[in-house]
Structure formats: C-alpha cells, structure tokens
Amino acid sequence: MKPVDSSGMQETETAGFETRAIHSGRDFIGDTGTVSPPVWLTSTFEYGNPNGFDYTRSGNPNFVLLDRTVASLEGARFCTSFGSGVSAITAVVSTLSQGDTVVAEENIYGCTFRLFAQVFAKFGVTVKYLDFTDPGSLESLAEINPTLVWIESPTNPNLKVIDIAAVSEAAHSVGAPVLVDNTFAGSYLQKPLELGADLSLLSLTKYTNGHSDALAGAVCTNSEEWQEKMIFAQKALGLQPSPMDCWLIHRGAKTQAIRMERHCENALGFAKFLESDTEAVEVRYPFLPSHPQYELAQKQMRGGSGIVTVDFGKRLEETLRLVEGLQYFPKAESLGGVESLCCHPASMTHASVPKETREAVGITDSLVRFSVGIETLDDLIGDVKQALGK
Ligand SMILES: *Cc1c(COP(=O)(O)O)cnc(C)c1O
Numbered sequence: 338m339k340p341v342d343s344s345g346m347q348e349t350e351t352a353g354f355e356t357r358a359i360h361s362g363r364d365f366i367g368d369t370g371t372v373s374p375p376v377w378l379t380s381t382f383e384y385g386n387p388n389g390f391d392y393t394r395s396g397n398p399n400f401v402l403l404d405r406t407v408a409s410l411e412g413a414r415f416c417t418s419f420g421s422g423v424s425a426i427t428a429v430v431s432t433l434s435q436g437d438t439v440v441a442e443e444n445i446y447g448c449t450f451r452l453f454a455q456v457f458a459k460f461g462v463t464v465k466y467l468d469f470t471d472p473g474s475l476e477s478l479a480e481i482n483p484t485l486v487w488i489e490s491p492t493n494p495n496l497k498v499i500d501i502a503a504v505s506e507a508a509h510s511v512g513a514p515v516l517v518d519n520t521f522a523g524s525y526l527q528k529p530l531e532l533g534a535d536l537s538l539l540s541l542t543k544y545t546n547g548h549s550d551a552l553a554g555a556v557c558t559n560s561e562e563w564q565e566k567m568i569f570a571q572k573a574l575g576l577q578p579s580p581m582d583c584w585l586i587h588r589g590a591k592t593q594a595i596r597m598e599r600h601c602e603n604a605l606g607f608a609k610f611l612e613s614d615t616e617a618v619e620v621r622y623p624f625l626p627s628h629p630q631y632e633l634a635q636k637q638m639r640g641g642s643g644i645v646t647v648d649f650g651k652r653l654e655e656t657l658r659l660v661e662g663l664q665y666f667p668k669a670e671s672l673g674g675v676e677s678l679c680c681h682p683a684s685m686t687h688a689s690v691p692k693e694t695r696e697a698v699g700i701t702d703s704l705v706r707f708s709v710g711i712e713t714l715d716d717l718i719g720d721v722k723q724a725l726g727k
Contacts, residue, residue, distance in 0.1 A: 354525060355594045357409045362402040362587070374402055376584045395572035399583035403553070406590050407545065410524040411537050413557035417567035418583060419576045422520060422540025423448050425554030428570035429485075429516060429536065435461030437484035442469045442499060444492035444698055446518060447686055469499040470630065475507040482511060489518040490527070490637070494646050494682050494706040495699050496621045498630035501637060505533030514563075520544070523673070525597040526639045530559055543673030544643075546589035547596050551582040596675065596711055601640030603717065604709040608645045610718045615725060618650035618703070644672060645707045653702040657681065660705060662724035665717055672708035677717060680706040 352360070366374050377398045382390040390396050400418055408416035419425040426449050433439070439453070443466040453464045465481055467474035469488055478486070486508040490499040501517055508515045516536040517529035523544035529537040539545060541553040556567050571577050601624070608622035620627070623634035624641030634641065649656055660668055666679035670686055680686060683702045687695050695701075709717065 354410060358406065358593055359591045361406040361409045365398065365401055365405070374399070374584065374587070377580050379580075393580065394575060394577050395568070397577075397580050397583070399580035399587070400578065403541075403578075403583040403587045403590075404555070406587055407524065407539065407541065407555050408557055410545075410590065410593070411519075411530060411539075411557040412528050413530050413537065414559045415561075415564040415567075416555050416557045417564065417571055418541065418578050419554040419556070419571060420578045420582075421552045422538070422542060422554035423452070424576040424578075425538050425540070425556050426452060426518075427574065428567055428576050429538065429556060430457050430462065431570050431574060432566045433457070433462045433484060437462050438481060439464045439485045439487055440478060440481055440483040440513075441466055441487040442489055442492060442497075443467060444495050444497055445487065445489055446493050446520075447690075449487070449489075449518070469504060470497050475503065478507050478513070479511050483508075483513045486513050486515045487518075488515065489521070491521045491623050491634075491642065491644070493521060494644075494680070494686070494704065496521075496623055496628070496644060496646050498623050498628070498634045498637065500630075500633055501527075501529055501532040501534055505535075509533070520673075521644060522638055522642050523593065523597060525594050526601070526642055527637060530557065532637065535560060536563060541586045542671070544597065544600075545593060546586040547593060547673060547675055548585070548589050549671060549674035549676065551585040551589075553578040553582050553586050597640065597642070599711040600643030600709060603711060603714045604643045604645050604707075605641055606714045607707065607709050607717055607721075608641075611645065611647050611721070615721070616650065617647045619648040621646040643709045645709055647705050647707070648701060649703050649705060651703050653683070656703045656705065657684070658727070659724050662727045663720050664723075665712060665720045666707060672706075674708070675711045677710035677712060678708040680708070682706055 380393050403418050404416040441464050488499050488504055505515045514535035517534040519529050519537045520540040520543050537557045539555045541555055558564055605624050608620050608625050611617050612620040622641050622645045660681050666677045669678045682700050687700050
C-alpha cells in the first residue's frame with residue numbers, strides 16, 4: 338500500500354474533473370487488485386504501520402480516499418473530512434480565541450448562525466453580520482478588523498450570489514482570511530480557493546454524496562498552517578467522520594459531474610417554468626437573467642446548481658397546502674440528493690427565527706425552497722401544475 342503523501346498533491350492533478358472524481362486515491366487501495374475499495378471498519382491500528390495510522394479518531398484509510406478526492410475536486414492541496422458539515426464548521430470556529438470578531442454574511446446557514454449565537458458567543462467570539470451584496474460592506478471591513486470573514490454563495494434560502502474574489506481581496510487587505518461555505522454550489526460548479534478564498538467548507542452530505550444516505554463535511558485549503566489546525570481539531574474535538582460514510586461519499590463523488598449537469602439543467606428549466614407559467618411573485622435562481630447577481634453568477638459558477646427559491650405570494654395555509662399537494666417533492670430538510678425535495682423555510686428550517694427577523698431577511702410565509710433532483714423535468718413541472726390546480 339502506498340503511504341500517504343504528506344504534500345497532499347497527487348499525480349493525477351492534470352486530468353479532468355470527472356477522471357479525478359473516479360480515479361483519485363486508487364493508488365492507495367493496496368495490492369489485492371480490488372477495483373472498489375473496502376470499508377476499513379477498525380477503531381485502531383497496529384503500531385508502526387507504514388502510513389502511521391494509529392486510531393480512527395485521527396485517521397483511517399477511508400478518510401484518506403475521501404480527503405484526496407475532495408481536495409482534488411476543489412483544486413486544493415489539502416482536505417480534512419469531518420462527521421458532518423456542522424462538525425467542519427465547529428472545527429474552523431474552534432481555532433478562534435476569546436475576543437476575536439468574525440464578519441459573516443447575514444443570510445448565513447441557520448446552523449452556523451446558531452453555533453455562533455448559542456455556543457461560541459459563550460467563549461467570547463463576536464460575530465458581525467453584513468449584507469455582502471452591498472459594496473459598502475467591503476469598505477466596513479477595515480473598521481471592524483475581523484479575525485475571519487465567513488461567507489456562503491449562493492446563500493440559503495435566498496440564493497444571493499456573493500463576489501468571492503472581491504470579498505477575498507478586501508479581507509486580505511485587512512489581514513483577514515476568508516472562509517466560503519461552498520455547499521450550495523459544490524466542487525463541480527465553483528472553486529472558492531481559485532477565486533482567492535483561504536478555506537472552502539463543504540457539507541459533503543449534499544451534492545458530493547448526492548444520495549441522501551450519509552453525512553460528512555470537509556475543509557479544503559492550500560495553507561499548511563490551516564491544514565494542521567484542521568487535523569488537530571478532528572482529533573482533539575472528536576469531529577471525525579465514520580469510515581462507512583466516507584466510503585459512501587467517496588462513491589457518490591464519482592458521479593458528481595454528471596449529476597450536477599442534470600441538476601443545473603432541471604433547475605433552470607423548473608425556474609423558467611415557475612417564472613413564466615405561474616403567478617409566483619418572485620423566482621430566484623442564480624442562472625435566471627432576472628436574478629440580481631446574474632452576471633456575477635455566470636462568471637463565478639459553472640452552472641446555477643439545483644436550488645430554486647420561489648415566493649408564491651400566497652397566504653401561509655395556501656402555501657402549506659400547495660407544498661403538501663406535491664407528489665415528487667417530499668417535504669424535507671436537506672438538499673443535493675438525486676431526489677427532489679421541498680422545504681418551507683418559515684415553518685421548517687427557520688421556524689425558530691422570530692417572524693419579523695425572518696421577514697426582514699426575505700423569508701416570508703409564502704417562500705418555498707425546491708431542491709430540484711435529477712428526475713424527468715416534465716414530471717417535476719407537471720407535479721407543480723397539479724398541486725397549483727388543487
Ligand atoms: C447542510 C449544510 C451544512 C451542514 O451540513 P451537515 O452535513 O448537515 O452538518 C452547512 N452549510 C450549508 C450551506 C448546508 O446546506
């Protein structure tokens with residue numbers, strides 16, 4: 338078995354995304370000739386093995402296969418995987434100290450918000466929220482002097498597109514590193530590190546896995562210093578993934594490119610239908626020309642991804658009835674799987690946020706978020722038509 342290369346870089350780096358998704362880590366499988374890797378179900382390793390594995394909390398061959406693949410797909414030197422996207426977020430936030438200030442996008446993922454507000458606030462980490470689609474927010478960075486800048490693009494559920502290159506440049510000019518939560522676009526559509534970010538965080542649970550059957554998260558970086566901090570956090574905080582979940586996600590990643598192509602095609606068709614053939618008040622999708630950051634999205638992303646957010650302009654009960662009437666969109670949290678899902682943020686993901694606060698950031702009772710899967714597009718459109726007709 339080939340020992341882990343500590344440089345992180347692999348020989349296959351010049352191959353295309355699809356090739357790397359399928360072949361990364363193959364040289365690590367060993368000399369049995371197996372084409373599909375095993376699941377290394379072991380909690381501990383015999384002392385003195387050539388790869389230096391000691392205990393699965395701090396490393397396992399299935400982590401290595403996944404880390405190498407995700408690093409390669411993100412165009413990163415290093416990747417560390419964690420038990421979930423939230424564990425990855427915890428790992429990064431745990432590097433901060435009392436008195437540090439984070440500047441974050443105001444439409445940040447709900448669990449990140451909760452972690453800052455209900456856990457890390459107790460340890461003296463302050464967060465200032467800004468609207469990063471407002472150019473004035475970049476000017477205020479110098480005054481705030483943050484330890485870390487935390488953005489997401491596209492955001493959840495409003496699908497705001499943030500200029501990663503511009504934010505990185507502004508943050509670096511005041512000495513702050515930038516983290517991008519790349520979950521909504523995923524590695525195939527957007528490469529935060531190439532755009533200047535220092536850390537790209539993924540909930541691998543979503544598009545990387547694509548099959549809604551496992552959880553993991555990852556932090557990718559080109560910085561050795563950040564990589565050391567992530568390895569430390571994995572081990573010291575017990576944030577490691579499970580070998581089985583790594584195996585499933587490593588398999589899921591092999592089809593990420595073709596899945597994403599279909600997610601993008603379906604979501605764009607679905608968004609166009611909602612915009613032109615229904616009475617929806619607003620349809621948000623980064624690759625719709627009516628999207629406020631349409632041009633930036635075209636520049637920064639390879640496709641619009643699979644999420645479409647729509648404001649049907651209906652009352653709460655009518656909106657809920659519409660959502661309940663759908664056949665191919667089970668009402669569920671999460672996104673990025675081959676199957677379509679729908680979410681009513683006001684009563685689900687953002688139910689704990691007071692109504693006024695929710696509405697101030699555009700999360701109205703009539704807002705519905707669709708995770709458009711890779712089914713036959715006509716069936717998805719037909720489903721919404723029948724539910725609207727009820
Ligand atoms: C789902 C999600 C996470 C958290 O990931 P888990 O794997 O569910 O812990 C983080 N960020 C974004 C944008 C997400 O959608």
